[in-house]
Amino acid sequence: MKIDLNLLPLFLAVAEEHNFRAAADRLGVTRSAVSQGIRRLEDAFDTALVMRTTRSVRLTEAGEHLVDALSRPLSDIGAALEGVAAESAPRGLLRIAATSIAEKFLSGPLIASFAAAHPGVTIDVTVTDEEFDIVAAGFDAGVRLGEVIEQDMIAIPITGDQREMVVAAPVYLATHGAPAHPRELVDHRCIGWRPAPNVAPYRWEFEENGVPFDVAVEPQITTNDLRLMIRTALAGGGITFALEETFRPFVEAGKLVPLLEDFLPPFPGIFLYFPQRRNMAPKMRALIEHVRGWR
Numbered sequence: 001m002k003i004d005l006n007l008l009p010l011f012l013a014v015a016e017e018h019n020f021r022a023a024a025d026r027l028g029v030t031r032s033a034v035s036q037g038i039r040r041l042e043d044a045f046d047t048a049l050v051m052r053t054t055r056s057v058r059l060t061e062a063g064e065h066l067v068d069a070l071s072r073p074l075s076d077i078g079a080a081l082e083g084v085a086a087e088s089a090p091r092g093l094l095r096i097a098a099t100s101i102a103e104k105f106l107s108g109p110l111i112a113s114f115a116a117a118h119p120g121v122t123i124d125v126t127v128t129d130e131e132f133d134i135v136a137a138g139f140d141a142g143v144r145l146g147e148v149i150e151q152d153m154i155a156i157p158i159t160g161d162q163r164e165m166v167v168a169a170p171v172y173l174a175t176h177g178a179p180a181h182p183r184e185l186v187d188h189r190c191i192g193w194r195p196a197p198n199v200a201p202y203r204w205e206f207e208e209n210g211v212p213f214d215v216a217v218e219p220q221i222t223t224n225d226l227r228l229m230i231r232t233a234l235a236g237g238g239i240t241f242a243l244e245e246t247f248r249p250f251v252e253a254g255k256l257v258p259l260l261e262d263f264l265p266p267f268p269g270i271f272l273y274f275p276q277r278r279n280m281a282p283k284m285r286a287l288i289e290h291v292r293g294w295r
Contacts, residue, residue: 003044008070010037014050015067018057047282053152053275056136060281061092090286091120097134098143100127100226102270103245104159105143114290121283129195129224135275140284146268154276158291159269164205165244166264167256171236179239182206182263185217189238191229192219204241206263217241 013023014034024031042049049063059067098105105111106127115123126139134142142149145162149155168178172189179185185204192201201222203214221237223229226246233240234255250256272291274284 004040007037007041010034011041011049011063011066012070014038014057015059015063020052020057048276048280051135051140051275053133053135053150056133058135058138060140062281089120090118090282092281092283093122093124094141094283094287095124095126095139096141096143096287097126097128097132097137097139099129099145099270100224101129101145101243101246102143102158103243105270105272110158110291110294113294114287117290118283118286121286131195134273140281141272141274141287143270143272146271149271149273152275153273155271155273156288156291157269157271158294159245161266162269163244163266164241164264165247165251165261166204166239166241166259167233167247167251168239168259169234169236169256170254172233172238173257175236178257178259182213182215182260185215185239188217190217190219190221191232191238191240192217192222193226193229193240193242194222194224196224202241206260207265208263 010023010027010029010033013026014020017023017026020034020038021031024034027034038050045062045066047062048060049066051058051060100106106125111123111125115121131148134140142153143158146155146157166182166185176188179188182204194201201217201219203216205212205214207213219238221232223232226242229240229242230246230250232238234250239259247256247258251258272288274288280288
């Protein structure tokens with residue numbers, strides 16, 4: 001392995017500034033020179049040292065190891081550099097932010113089989129429906145609906161197309177009847193979902209004759225917990241709305257009844273997304289391959 005040691009101060013500037021332009025200003029060079037220098041260093045190690053998007057820059061696990069190595073006595077640095085480059089087998093901490101509606105990803109078998117196949121990888125999954133910059137927050141990847149993933153991310157499908165489903169328990173329908181059109185939902189007791197306490201309940205989206213529209217149902221019951229939403233619906237608490245795969249086991253068992261299906265077209269499903277492909281860490285490459293093989 002041949003490392004241009006002149007690139008190490010450039011890397012340290014990026015690590016300390018968390019910004020390519022600020023590092024360039026500090027060193028008196030162009031932003032392009034910083035970007036190219038980091039790429040050369042990553043190519044030498046054959047692994048990514050920083051995660052960058054149009055919004056943020058942060059160190060990868062290998063990058064953090066390199067910063068640590070460069071703070072040690074010179075006698076340790078050579079061995080440490082070899083250690084950074086030797087991280088070819090999948091290992092280390094893999095942090096993933098997943099939406100609570102990613103049923104296939106969160107159901108257990110996908111993650112369990114990945115852990116069994118890669119014992120050197122520690123997996124930390126945060127289930128959250130808040131939208132944020134995963135790179136700035138320190139995550140390696142995210143799992144979300146395709147329509148809300150930022151354009152500068154790389155995304156691979158976990159599911160095929162999805163569709164929403166409106167459901168209610170037979171006991172509720174026996175008492176209140178079923179709506180014939182989505183706009184009749186405002187006359188029903190509804191169970192809504194919101195991603196966070198300071199966010200309005202999700203608007204229920206439909207389509208009629210190719211024209212999309214939504215209905216603000218003003219739910220009597222609102223929660224950010226899908227399990228509570230389902231249990232309340234099963235108990236006859238009202239009509240609710242979520243991805244079809246969330247309700248499918250209960251519909252098949254006859255515990256929930258689908259409604260308004262003619263107004264619910266398919267749309268792109270759940271994706272695993274991440275910020276870059278070049279010099280990808282082995283742990284991340286392993287996850288991508290596993291997800292592709294799982295479909």
